[in-house]
Amino acid sequence: MVKKIEFESYKEMPIRPMTLGSMMWNLTGSWRNVRPLYDFKTSPCILGCPTNENIQRYIYLVTEGRYEEAWKTIIESNPMPAVTGRVCFHPCMTKCTRKDYDEAVDINAIERSLGDMGLENGGWMEKSKAVKKEKVAVAGSGPAGLSCAFYLARQGYPVTLFERDKALGGVLRWGIPEYRLSNELLDRVIKQILDSGPVEVKAGVSVGTDVSMDQLEKKYDAVFLGLGLMSSRGLGMDGEDEDGIEPGLDFLRKVNSGERVDPGAKVVVVGGGNTAMDVARCALRAGSEVTVAYRRTRNEMPAIAEEIEEAEKEGVAFHFLAAPKELVRRGGKLVRVIFQKMELGEPDDSGRRRPVPVEGETIEMEVDRLFTAIGEQADLEGIESTVETDWDLIKTSDETGATSNPKIFAGGDVVTGAASVVEAIAAGRKAAERIGRMFAGEPEPEVEEPKTVGIEDMNTDYFTRSKRNLVPRISASEAKTGFSEIKTGYTREQLASEAERCFSCGVCNFCDNCWVYCPDVAIARHEDEYEFLYDYCKGCLICVFECPCNAISIREEGK
Amino acid sequence: MKAPRIPMEELMGSGHLACQGCGATQAMRFALKALGPKTALTIPACCWAVIDGSFPHSCIELPIFHTAFETAAVVAAGIKVGLEMRGDSETTVMAWAGDGGTYDIGLQALSGVAERNDDIIYVCYDNEAYMNTGIQRSSSTPVGAWTTTTPVDNYKKEPKKNMIDIMAAHSIPYIATCSVAWPEDVIAKFRKAKEIKGTRYIHIFTPCPTGWKFAPELSIQMARRAVTSHVFPVLEITEHGQKIEVWKDFEPTSVRDYFKPQGRFKHLTDEEIEGLERDVEQKWRRLLAKEKMMASIPGME
Numbered sequence: 001m002v003k004k005i006e007f008e009s010y011k012e013m014p015i016r017p018m019t020l021g022s023m024m025w026n027l028t029g030s031w032r033n034v035r036p037l038y039d040f041k042t043s044p045c046i047l048g049c050p051t052n053e054n055i056q057r058y059i060y061l062v063t064e065g066r067y068e069e070a071w072k073t074i075i076e077s078n079p080m081p082a083v084t085g086r087v088c089f090h091p092c093m094t095k096c097t098r099k100d101y102d103e104a105v106d107i108n109a110i111e112r113s114l115g116d117m118g119l120e121n122g123g124w125m126e127k128s129k130a131v132k133k134e135k136v137a138v139a140g141s142g143p144a145g146l147s148c149a150f151y152l153a154r155q156g157y158p159v160t161l162f163e164r165d166k167a168l169g170g171v172l173r174w175g176i177p178e179y180r181l182s183n184e185l186l187d188r189v190i191k192q193i194l195d196s197g198p199v200e201v202k203a204g205v206s207v208g209t210d211v212s213m214d215q216l217e218k219k220y221d222a223v224f225l226g227l228g229l230m231s232s233r234g235l236g237m238d239g240e241d242e243d244g245i246e247p248g249l250d251f252l253r254k255v256n257s258g259e260r261v262d263p264g265a266k267v268v269v270v271g272g273g274n275t276a277m278d279v280a281r282c283a284l285r286a287g288s289e290v291t292v293a294y295r296r297t298r299n300e301m302p303a304i305a306e307e308i309e310e311a312e313k314e315g316v317a318f319h320f321l322a323a324p325k326e327l328v329r330r331g332g333k334l335v336r337v338i339f340q341k342m343e344l345g346e347p348d349d350s351g352r353r354r355p356v357p358v359e360g361e362t363i364e365m366e367v368d369r370l371f372t373a374i375g376e377q378a379d380l381e382g383i384e385s386t387v388e389t390d391w392d393l394i395k396t397s398d399e400t401g402a403t404s405n406p407k408i409f410a411g412g413d414v415v416t417g418a419a420s421v422v423e424a425i426a427a428g429r430k431a432a433e434r435i436g437r438m439f440a441g442e443p444e445p446e447v448e449e450p451k452t453v454g455i456e457d458m459n460t461d462y463f464t465r466s467k468r469n470l471v472p473r474i475s476a477s478e479a480k481t482g483f484s485e486i487k488t489g490y491t492r493e494q495l496a497s498e499a500e501r502c503f504s505c506g507v508c509n510f511c512d513n514c515w516v517y518c519p520d521v522a523i524a525r526h527e528d529e530y531e532f533l534y535d536y537c538k539g540c541l542i543c544v545f546e547c548p549c550n551a552i553s554i555r556e557e558g559k
Numbered sequence: 560m561k562a563p564r565i566p567m568e569e570l571m572g573s574g575h576l577a578c579q580g581c582g583a584t585q586a587m588r589f590a591l592k593a594l595g596p597k598t599a600l601t602i603p604a605c606c607w608a609v610i611d612g613s614f615p616h617s618c619i620e621l622p623i624f625h626t627a628f629e630t631a632a633v634v635a636a637g638i639k640v641g642l643e644m645r646g647d648s649e650t651t652v653m654a655w656a657g658d659g660g661t662y663d664i665g666l667q668a669l670s671g672v673a674e675r676n677d678d679i680i681y682v683c684y685d686n687e688a689y690m691n692t693g694i695q696r697s698s699s700t701p702v703g704a705w706t707t708t709t710p711v712d713n714y715k716k717e718p719k720k721n722m723i724d725i726m727a728a729h730s731i732p733y734i735a736t737c738s739v740a741w742p743e744d745v746i747a748k749f750r751k752a753k754e755i756k757g758t759r760y761i762h763i764f765t766p767c768p769t770g771w772k773f774a775p776e777l778s779i780q781m782a783r784r785a786v787t788s789h790v791f792p793v794l795e796i797t798e799h800g801q802k803i804e805v806w807k808d809f810e811p812t813s814v815r816d817y818f819k820p821q822g823r824f825k826h827l828t829d830e831e832i833e834g835l836e837r838d839v840e841q842k843w844r845r846l847l848a849k850e851k852m853m854a855s856i857p858g859m860e
Contacts, residue, residue, distance in 0.1 A: 002574075005615050013615075019623070020615040023574030031579065064561060461783060464810075512564040516742050517779050519584040521573045528560060536573035540580035540768075541776035 001025070028520060032539030032557060036514075036532060039553035041506025042450040045107060048095030051077045051426035055092055055107055056507045062110060062499035063509070071118040074111065075125070078425050079150040080143070080189045082119050083172060085112025086181050086487070088422050089304045097505045100455040103468040105501045112487075113495045119188050130198035131156035134221040134439045138162065139207035142170025143421045144226030144412025146193055147428030152224075153197025155436045160220070161199055164206035170228050171413070172421065174253040177278050178483035179285075183256070208382025217386070217407055222435045224401070225383065225394060225410040226428055229376035229418055235270065239327045244334025248279040248373035255282045263288045264368025268337060270294075270324055271373030272301035273418065277308060279371045280316045284480055290316045291365065295323040295342050295355040310486065313476035321355065322363060324370065337370055339363045378414045393417055400434035400444070401427055409435060453506040453550045462511070462548035469498040508551040514543035565742050566592040575618035577610040580775025582765030582782055583684045584610060585739040587619070587655070590682065590763075593749030596621065598651045599638055603631035603665060605657030606691040606767075607684070631656040632669040636677035643678075651753055653680040658699035659689045662720050673729035676757040680749075683722065683760070686767035694770040701790070703835050705823040706770075714826060718838070726760045727800040733759040734796035739766075740783035744793065744806075764791045772822025784817040789843035794850075801859060803850040814839050 002024035007013050014020065043056040054073050061070035074081045088108055096104035118124050134157055138149045141163040149159045167173055168190050173183060194201065205211055207227070216223050232247030234240055248269065254261050265288060269280045272294035280290045292311070294301060297320045301308060312318065321342040328336035341361035344353035378392050388395045388404035394415050396402060401409040411427025413419055437444065472488045473479075479486045490498065502509075508530070515523045515530055522537040523530050544552045570591035577584040583606050591598065599622045602608055608625055612618050626634040635654035642650050656665055661683035669681060688706050689695040696706040698720040709715040726734050733755045735748040745763065752759040766781040768774065773781060785791040786809070793806040814836040818824040827835070853859060 017614055019617040022572050022620070023576075023612040023616045023618040024572055025616075026574035026576075026612070028574055461780075510560045512561075515563075516565055517585060517739075519577060519579075519581045519588075519778075520575070521569055521571060521588065525560075525563065525567070533573065538579045540778065542580055542778050545776040546779050 027535045028538050029522075029533075029535045032534075032537060034539050034541065034554050034556050035534060035537065036539070036541055036544050036552050037555055038508065038530065038532075038551060039451075040508065040551050042452050043505040043507060044095040044097055044452050044454070045092040045105075045505075047450060047452055048092040049077075050091065050420070050423045051429060053077045053092070053111075056502065056504055056509075058114065059105070059107070059110060059499045059502040060504060060507075060509045062114070062495060063502070065496075067114065067117050068121065068124050071114045071121075071124055072126075074114060075118070077429060078422070079147055079193050080115070080425070081111045082115030082185060082189050083143070083181060084422050084425065085109070085115040086185075086485075087172075087176055089420050091422075097453070097455050097458065097503050098501060101460060101463060101503075102465045106468050106471065106498050109469070109471045109487075109490055110495060110498055113490045116489060119185075119192065122192070125192055125196045127195075128154045128156060128197035130158040132158075132439065135160070135219070136222045136224060136435060137207075137216045137220040138224045138226065139216075140170055140226035140228055140412070140414075141168040141190075141201075141203075142172060142226060142228045142412060142424060144228070144414075144424035144428040145170065145224065146190065147425040148224045148226060148409075148411065148432045149199050149428075150193050150196065151429045151432030152435060153199050155432070156198075157436070157439070158198040159200070161194075161201050162205050162207050162211065163201070163203045164210075166204050168201065168203060170226075174256045175249065175275070175278070177252065177255065177282050179281070179479060179486050180278075182483075182485060208380070213383055213386040213408075221407070221439065223408045224428070224431050224435070225387075225403075225408065225414060226412045226424065227378060227380075227383075227410075227414040228424075229413045230379040231377055232275075232372050233375040233377055235324060235372055235374065237324060237327065239329065242327075242334075243329065243332055244327070244368065245370050245372065248275050248371040249376060251279055251371055252282060255286075261286050263371075265289060266366055266368045267291070267371065268293050268324075268365060268367045268369075269371045269373055271375075272296065272303060273373060273375075274303045274307060275376070275418075276371075276373035277303045277311050277316075279373050281311050281314060281480075283369075283371070284311075284314055284316055285483060288369075291319050292316055293319045293322045293324065293339060293365075295321065296344065296352065297321060300344075300352040310476070310479070314480040315476075319363075319365075323355065323357070325362060327370070334367060334370065337365050337367045339365065376413070376418050380414075399427070399430055401431035402434065451506070457550040458503055458505065459546060459548045459550075462513070463503065466501055468501070469494045504549045504551075506550050508547075509549060511548060513546045513548065514552065517542050517546050565589065565746055568592060568595070570596060570598075570620050572618045572620070575610050575612060577606070578767075578769045578775070580766075580768040580778040581606075581610070582739050582767060582778050583607060583657070583686060585742075585778075586682075586684045586745070586763045586765045589739065589742050589745040590653070590655075590749050590761075591619070591621070593746040594651050594653065594680075594753055597649055598653060599642075600624070601626050601631045601635040601638065601652070601654045603654075603656050603660040604628040605655075605660050605684075606686070607655060607657070609691050628660055628664045630668050631660055631665050632672040632677075632679065632681050635679040635681070636672045636675070639678050651680060652678075653682060655682050655684065657690070658683060658685045658687060659697045661685075662698040662722055666725075670725075670729065673726065673731050673758045673760070676731060678756055678758070680752050680759045680761060683762045684765045685762060686765050686770060687719070688767075688770050690767050690770040702838070703824055703827055703831065705772075705826065711826045722762065723794070723796070727796050729758070730799040731758040731760060732756070732797070732799055734762075734800070735760075736762040736764070736792065736794050738764040738782045738786050738791060738793060740779050740786065741793070748795070770823070772825070773820040777820050781817070781820070784812055787812040788814045788817040789839050790814060790817055792843065792846055794846075798859070801853060801856075803846075803853050805846055805850050807847075
């Protein structure tokens with residue numbers, strides 16, 4: 001502590017008035033009635049992400065060129081950023097604060113770049129060993145099963161992964177076309193996950209039939225069911241099993257396994273989700289003239305907006321407010337479909353307006369093949385007796401995937417119905433964490449409502465308006481001629497420039513503002529953080545106001 | 560963490576006596592970071608004569624000569640010559656005065672130094688009134704402002720004196736204005752000044768929460784809004800007063816936004832504010848026209 005210099009008599013004083021010491025003895029902190037404190041919030045994007053990737057953190061690390069750490073940050077909550085970076089519907093970007101300023105940061109494209117780097121740099125993935133004795137069976141190798149297996153293995157639990165197909169990946173392999181996610185890339189992602197820890201694979205084994213649930217429950221300490229949805233829902237129309245009608249998923253499976261397909265000259269796809277888009281675009285690539293018929297309007301389509309735009313650019317036609325009513329065959333061959341014209345009525349449970357028929361109005365279309373893509377259903381043969389189900393889905397009590405059977409957990413589409421890859425990944429991870437806590441005898445943690453921020457909390461003086469860096473892509477005319485990947489990914493320069501657009505909402509990104517502007521030199525700048533020197537902070541709160549990110553809060557003294 | 564935006568070295572310490580949110584204190588901190596330890600200061604009567612600390616203490620780890628109100632420039636020039644005679648040509652000597660000590664009381668000494676082109680940096684940290692003596696008007700106080708000597712029913716009617724033109728008329732080698740809201744710019748200008756010989760004049764805009772009656776956390780916001788509203792143009796004048804470069808690369812904001820948080824402008828009516836906004840815009844246009852005109856003189860392109 002620096003002491004104040006005091007003179008007993010004039011004889012001790014210097015001949016001329018001069019400085020003998022600093023002012024550090026004067027603890028100006030006593031002037032303060034409010035104190036600033038570093039108080040990081042949760043960025044809205046993180047709350048928007050179903051698996052709560054620490055998006056702010058990894059984008060910050062990208063701005064510093066610390067790619068390995070950035071990738072590892074994603075891996076904490078998602079083992080396959082190269083996949084989600086391509087196929088995710090990125091709800092994070094819908095929450096991005098920047099959308100209220102100019103345009104949301106392209107988090108999805110940043111994630112993809114990092115995901116690809118993680119595949120190129122095999123050494124980034126840390127290896128885990130089987131250090132625990134409890135064994136877990138994971139049924140299904142789609143995003144939920146892979147994620148669950150990965151996070152169990154990382155905790156040291158040996159996992160056996162069952163897949164009823166010969167090849168792993170589930171919906172990622174047979175449900176998503178090559179131009180969005182290539183099998184070659186998927187193989188690399190799966191290999192990286194499997195190589196990282198104690199995961200044994202049993203492919204070609206169907207849980208519930210080839211191996212019974214009883215056997216699994218006996219042999220393993222826990223079972224995770226990530227079975228997905230296996231078959232297309234029917235239209236419920238007369239003549240649906242005859243010529244010309246094909247489930248969209250079957251068609252996708254053929255296309256994705258490289259089988260030659262010939263859907264015919266005129267194709268109609270019934271449905272408005274991502275499967276409908278995938279089927280339509282694959283049929284287009286097989287040379288057909290394709291129309292998507294949807295019973296609501298474009299606004300209600302559940303497909304990713306970008307997918308709809310791309311399909312349209314490639315030449316897929318859309319027919320809204322139309323539901324198939326009658327199939328017309330000539331000589332046993334489908335020739336026409338009569339559609340009932342619909343209009344939008346009151347909102348239903350999903351909040352979307354319900355389509356209702358306009359009496360007496362129909363449309364006829366010449367059709368060689370009609371693909372159904374109005375939803376998928378699970379196949380719970382040999383499973384429904386062991387866990388409680390709800391319609392054809394497995395019932396869980398919360399998001400950690402606990403079922404009516406204490407040893408059995410479930411997650412992904414088989415629980416939620418057709419949802420998304422990232423939600424399945426989240427479900428797999430949360431179940432893995434829950435299973436780990438169950439084995440360790442730990443209680444379920446209490447979840448606090450996270451504090452977050454919005455555009456009104458930011459100091460936008462520090463941001464200049466900028467356009468999103470567009471992801472390079474091949475032209476629509478080139479795209480529709482084959483199955484090459486449409487988006488080619490950011491260059492390093494684009495990656496850096498897009499990462500710089502992040503507002504770092506609620507979290508310090510070391511911009512130095514607090515430290516630079518402090519009139520009282522009352523903030524210490526350390527290697528990885530700043531520290532308030534409350535002995536000297538006078539409580540002017542410039543740091544709070546000038547923090548672009550709202551990472552500093554205020555507390556009244558004495559409270 | 561990234562590399563620091565401004566030098567880590569601190570020549571100004573904590574424990575000083577500035578009010579909460581003091582812009583003049585930030586200005587000193589940035590200036591010393593730019594100039595480094597081989598610097599000596601003269602400080603006349605002004606806020607900084609107090610901020611610095613009480614005898615025998617100082618928050619600045621450099622030699623300071625506290626001068627009489629009117630003599631900061633000339634004492635600095637004397638110190639510089641003295642150092643030269645002792646063989647020290649390295650030390651930068653800086654006179655650090657407020658707007659009262661620059662615009663009013665110290666103007667003759669500054670003018671003399673500038674005319675002789677004595678080798679010092681003269682800094683005016685401008686908080687637009689005599690703040691430490693109790694907020695009395697100076698010739699830097701802007702038109703429309705309340706001070707204790709220009710009370711609300713008789714607020715200041717005269718425009719702020721154009722100190723920059725006065726200094727430019729002295730044909731000194733370097734003149735710059737800057738605002739504490741842009742520390743990198745402040746530091747760059749002090750570094751540039753340090754390398755130039757002769758009289759260098761730097762004018763820093765330093766908001767005063769106490770005298771302008773605004774919440775201290777808005778100090779930097781005011782320093783920023785003054786610039787973006789064109790109230791305080793940031794510029795450089797080089798080539799002995801012959802070349803002006805005005806900084807224009809920002810999104811303009813309204814004068815009203817700048818006035819609003821400040822109690823010293825609270826009494827102004829909408830019409831009065833509109834009138835002042837027109838004045839500010841006219842001055843800004845004149846400045847840009849001058850910049851262009853000066854650049855178009857043959858030999859100055």
